[in-house]
Amino acid sequence: MALRKTEKADLRKRYPLYVEIGLALTLLLLIVAFRLDLRAEDSFEIVMEEQEVVQIEEIQQTQQIEKPPPPPRPPVPVEVPDDEVLEDDDLDLDATLDIDQPLTDLPPPPPPAEEEEEPEPEIFVIVEEMPELIGGLAAIQEKIRYPEIAKKAGVEGRVIVQFVVDEQGRVVDPVVVRGIGAGCDEEAIRAVSQAKFKPGKQRGKPVKVKMTLPITFKLK
Template identity: 70%
Template structure:
């Protein structure tokens, strides 16, 4: 029996260091917990709810603006008539008879016939895509000219400027002298230019009226 007890005591002595280490670990844990835990009494948290504002819905009554009626017109001011005024009475002939067979007189004249609207003259161009050309060229003009005897004897020479309009058919219309030299040369130039025939000018493929200026030169040989 003595041997068994001694063995148990020997085992306990061997375990003393282990027990000491476990006790130190427990002590350290208790110290850590003691420092970590807040031992002060906790204040009770109070939640205060603000009072909500109460919104009252009021029904809006639409007001109607009353328009005042316009004031009635003022009554006319009565005009006083003197007692001495006497209204003249007109005699109406109710016995007048209407004679159907009687000739009607004093009939107004019929209205004049409406004036016919004049058609506007076609536009006269100055420059067109295809200008008029003299049929036969300048030779046709100078073959027509006969030098006036008065101008020949006086030795008059010069250039006569004739302006005219070439119509859609190539005819010369409204010729006039822009600049002349006299001694019968102006009249001769007008005569020959009026007899010329032109190839009409064209604008966008159609014949049109074109204003044309042509110089006629008179020179003695």
């Protein structure tokens, strides 16, 4: 048998009433709060003590009186000697010049001018007519004597020699730029030093030209 609540015990039907009563009471409390005078009855005043008045006296700046500088001392008189009178020398206007008489008081001759050293001729790298090896590179290769140390060690390769061909076609200052050692570098310089060239020319004149040659060492 199902139980049912009575109308007095069912509170859901009274919710709107309770809400309206609560809102009315809240509104009444707000009106009363705004009308109350919340200011304190007893008011107090802050009394400030009187401060002492300090008077600042203006200090008058004393003016410094500048003393005038003392007058300069009078100059000390200096005795000036009497002007000496030069006696007139007698000039012998009738004197004659002896041409045959040797001159003694002559200045020394100027030193001889030093001879200026002639500048060294310029060394060219590229000229209008390059030096020409007489006999070709084969003439140098024929002069090569294979070093015994290189033969025993089986050293082969190419030695690059750099040198200067002068105005007469001679080889000057040969140096090894890239070598292989075992005596081959020295033999390449010896063979190149004996080579002869037709000198290079610039503007029709023989000049010094820097060149490089490869010397090949190969075992047969």
